Amino acid sequence: MKIHEYQAKTLFRQYNVPVPEGKAAFSVEEAGQVASGLGGFPVVVKAQIHAGGRGKGGGVKLAHSMEEVKSLADEILGMTLVTHQTGPEGRLVQKLLIEAGQKIEKELYLSLLVDRATATVVIMASRDGGMDIEEVAEKTPERIIKVHVNPLMGLSGYQIRQVGFGLKLPSAAMKKFSGLLSNLYKFFVANDCSLVEINPLILTADDDVLALDAKVDFDSNALFRHKDLLELRDLDEENPLEVEASKYNLNYINLDGNVGNIVNGAGLAMATMDIIKNAGATPANFMDVGGGASSEQVENAFRIILADEKVKAVLINIFGGILRCDIFAQGVVDAAKKTGINIPVVVRMEGTNVDTGKKILADAGLNLTSAVDLSDAAQKIAEAVK
Ligand code: GDP
Ligand code: MN
Numbered sequence: 001m002k003i004h005e006y007q008a009k010t011l012f013r014q015y016n017v018p019v020p021e022g023k024a025a026f027s028v029e030e031a032g033q034v035a036s037g038l039g040g041f042p043v044v045v046k047a048q049i050h051a052g053g054r055g056k057g058g059g060v061k062l063a064h065s066m067e068e069v070k071s072l073a074d075e076i077l078g079m080t081l082v083t084h085q086t087g088p089e090g091r092l093v094q095k096l097l098i099e100a101g102q103k104i105e106k107e108l109y110l111s112l113l114v115d116r117a118t119a120t121v122v123i124m125a126s127r128d129g130g131m132d133i134e135e136v137a138e139k140t141p142e143r144i145i146k147v148h149v150n151p152l153m154g155l156s157g158y159q160i161r162q163v164g165f166g167l168k169l170p171s172a173a174m175k176k177f178s179g180l181l182s183n184l185y186k187f188f189v190a191n192d193c194s195l196v197e198i199n200p201l202i203l204t205a206d207d208d209v210l211a212l213d214a215k216v217d218f219d220s221n222a223l224f225r226h227k228d229l230l231e232l233r234d235l236d237e238e239n240p241l242e243v244e245a246s247k248y249n250l251n252y253i254n255l256d257g258n259v260g261n262i263v264n265g266a267g268l269a270m271a272t273m274d275i276i277k278n279a280g281a282t283p284a285n286f287m288d289v290g291g292g293a294s295s296e297q298v299e300n301a302f303r304i305i306l307a308d309e310k311v312k313a314v315l316i317n318i319f320g321g322i323l324r325c326d327i328f329a330q331g332v333v334d335a336a337k338k339t340g341i342n343i344p345v346v347v348r349m350e351g352t353n354v355d356t357g358k359k360i361l362a363d364a365g366l367n368l369t370s371a372v373d374l375s376d377a378a379q380k381i382a383e384a385v386k
Helices: 005-014 028-037 066-076 133-139 157-166 171-190 220-225 240-247 266-278 295-306 325-339 354-363 374-385
Strands: 022-025 043-047 060-063 096-100 104-115 120-126 144-149 193-204 209-211 215-218 251-254 259-263 285-288 313-320 345-351 368-370
Touching: 005 022, 005 096, 005 171, 005 215, 022 028, 028 066, 028 096, 043 066, 060 066, 066 096, 104 133, 104 171, 120 157, 120 171, 133 144, 144 157, 157 171, 171 193, 171 209, 215 220, 240 251, 240 295, 259 266, 259 295, 266 285, 266 313, 266 374, 285 295, 295 313, 295 325, 313 325, 313 374, 325 345, 325 354, 345 354, 345 374, 354 368
Parallel strands: 259 285, 259 313, 313 345, 345 368
Antiparallel strands: 022 096, 043 060, 043 096, 104 120, 104 193, 120 144, 193 209, 193 215, 251 285
8 A cells, every 4th residue: 555755754753764844735725834834945845646756747846935835836736747657647636745945965765675585674775866766776786785684683783884885875974874774664664564765865965864755655465453554545546446346355456458357366367367468458457356256246346347448348257166156147147237238248157056157147138258268268358359
C-alpha cells in the first residue's frame, strides 16, 4: 500500500527522521494559511499523487511570495499531472504539500527495500540523487552503494558509516546522517515497509541532512497488524476496479491489454496470461477468484471485468477442484443475467462437476463459446479480439 509524501513525512517526524517544515493543504486558501505559518520564503508547492517525477511534470514549484503561493496552488490543484510513472492519462491533483524551501548543497539518493534473494533489508545510496535512479543503476552501477542488513542482526554502526563514507558526506554531517539512517531503519522494520525511498536526501550549506522527498510502500500482507496505517490509504489514487475487487476478496490486477480473464488459482492465472500472450493477444487483467470462490464472488468477478472498457473479449479458464464447476457456472449465469454480455466469451472448464457446470451454462442460453482444451481456448480468444 502506497501513501502520499505528506503522510510519509508525518511518520518520519514521529521517528525523528528530519524533514522540512510543512503541512498538507486541500484548497488554495489552506495553502496560504500553511505558507504563512512557515515564516518566510521561498515556499515549495508540491502536488500529492502516488507517482514520482512530479518535478519534471510541473507538479513541484517554488514560490517567493504569498501571491505566488496562491497562484501556484491554484494552478497545481485540479491539474492532471502527467509523469513517467502515471502513464499518458496522468493523475488528477487533489492535495498539496506546502513546505519551507530548502537551500540545497547536494542532492543524494537513499532507499531501503526488502531483498528477497538474500532475505535482507538492502540500503541503497548514491551521490547521484534527485535524478532518475533507474538510469544511474543501468549506466553507472558503480555509483550506487548497497549494504545488506540481516534483519536478525539489525543495522550496525559500521554499516551506517559504510553508507555515509560512500556518500562522501562531510564529517560535520556524519552524525546527523547516522541518526537519520538508524531511525529510518527502525521506521522501516516497525511498519513492515517494502520500500522507503528518499530522492533527494539533501545536504544543506550548514551540513544538515534531511529528506526532501519521501516515498513509502507498506507490505499489504502485513497491514492486518497495522490498523492505524490503513487509515492512510487513499482510494482516489487506486484503480477503481481494483478497489471494487478488493471488497470481495478477489485477487485482481488491472493491466493494459484487451482480453479479460477469470481463473481460479494464482498459478493458473499466471499460466493463462502467458497462454493469451502466446496466442498473440494481451491480457487486460489478472483475476484469481480463488480456490473456494462462491458463486457470488464469481458473479462480482465477471461484473468487474465486464465493466472494464478496454476488455474486448473474456477468457474463462477454470480447473474445478475445491471450486466446483457447477458453482462457478451459476455465478457466470447470474452475472450475465444482471449485466448482460455483449462481447465474446470463451469458456474452458475442467474438473469437479464439469458436466453439471456445462449443462448450467448451456441451459442458460448465453452466447458463450466453449473450448475443448487450453490451446483451443487461446486460439479462439485471439481470434475474437483480432
Ligand atoms: P519528484 O519529482 O516527484 O521526485 O518530487 P521531489 O520531491 O523529489 O522534488 C523534485 C525536485 O524539486 C527536487 O529534486 C528538487 O530539485 C526540487 N525541490 C524540491 N523541494 C525543494 C526546495 O525546498 N528547494 C529547492 N531549491 N528545490 C526543491
Ligand atoms: Mn523525488
